[in-house]
Amino acid sequence: MNNVQEESLRDQKKFRRRLQILEVARGIIASKGLRSLKVRDVAEAVGCSVGSVYNEFGDFDGVILTVNRETVRALTVRLESVPGEDPVRQLYGLAATYLDFFAEHANLLRSLFEHRMEDDRPYPDDILQMVMGAFALMHPPLVRLLPDADDVKIALLSRTLFSAVHGIISLGLEERMVAVPPQMLRQQVEQFLDAHLAGLGILPLQ
Template sequence: MTKALERRAKLRTDLIQAAERMIAERGLAGLKTRDLAREIGCANGAVYNLVADVDELVLRVGSRTLHRLDEALSAAERAGEPSPQETLVRIAIAYCDFAAENLELWRALFEHRMAADKILPDWSVDDQLQLFRHIYHPLALLLPKRSQEELGITARSLFSAVHGMVALGLEQKLVAVPLPALRKEIANLVRAMIDGLIARAE
């Protein structure tokens, strides 16, 4: 790699890391390319030599967030008894804890909107979809008669229920729920949903 390419690669890494810090501190709305350029020591226009546009920059930061979330969910899977139901409970609580500890970066995953005519890159889609394996595999053990398509829908539904509780529970408004109570209620919800799914399957 030439010196010029090495410098560009380092600047690109610096840019993504600076954007991550900025979103963590200010939220997605506080992401400003002019401030990023000043922080990494390049001209404002040079930012777009490092990434195609702000959408790519936000997606690259999101990719880093999703990889850390993946690590947190993997650790939760290994952390206790191998019961599929309790694995799903641990995963749900780990998701809640990750959101609470990385609030603005987690929010940015869902707040970011691309133009309707822009296609999400394959690498970004893969980053998102591969996380569902944490839910899919325990569900497959609990509901062996369901097809892959049915399990995929159930996995997304379970995620949506937990995500909704986390999103509302962590709001800094009247609907906010103290984190210990939120964790307990999420565990109750997951257990109730799984019990209901198993009962219906039988």
């Protein structure tokens, strides 16, 4: 027995198909919304039977949740790439990056936030943790900007601030609701941060 990961032909095919299913599912959600995602469409596009989808993911929620997991992972990567030299600039960068990501992948993010599980099964904890982790990315710059504040309070503030930005962006991009032009939305988010950081006693960008 080799301690290197055995890559049997069967495993390879299985893995390749798994990726195909996810790719197709993500494409459908992104382009036509979560409600338009159907098992049979996915199976046909991938070229396998519906049974194989179930075999790989257990149930349909499994496919959706895996796509959601990758969405929040990609979001986190993007947010973590925001430069962190200047904490104020970092806060603005996080908000702007979230806006860009949301605008690019609106339906994927809606799937992440709006999907309800069948029956009353709990939402997978690892996804919740990842979302919380992303929302906590405002924590480090806030710590630097408010060195005297209680750490627990800053954790709360970080979540509050990110939730507020999320509300502004998600409703602003809800074309059916508001239809704020993207450029105006960007400005709106910036002005929001201007006022809020000022209120926290944080000096704006020069």
